[in-house]
Amino acid sequence: MRIIENADKEFAAEMHKAVKDNNGYCPCFIEKTPDTKCMCKEFREMEEGACHCGLYIKVK
Template sequence: MKILLNEDKAIVNYVREGLKRTGGYCPSMLVKSEATKCMCKDFKHKIADPEFEGYCHCLMYYKKK
């Protein structure tokens, strides 16, 4: 298993700017809480699933099996 940054640098830069604006909360989430602090709780749960392969909500991170 590997956690990778999106290969599209424009997306990564866009999300990083969003993280700066939101104080580290996922810019793709409407609610600011500990569960939406980057790396969000939802993606951490997906990482724990050995069958999951894909992106987080904001497309910054990709989990590869």
């Protein structure tokens, strides 16, 4: 398994800025908890797929 960043560089740059502006928390969640810190708990625990905001993708 590996984690890759979204290939759309413009989108990835916008999401990195959104995460930074949100103090490191995923901008897709309203709550700011350790579980929503980017990379969120939900993404860390999934086998494969994309995170909520689409910035990171897990592939086998």
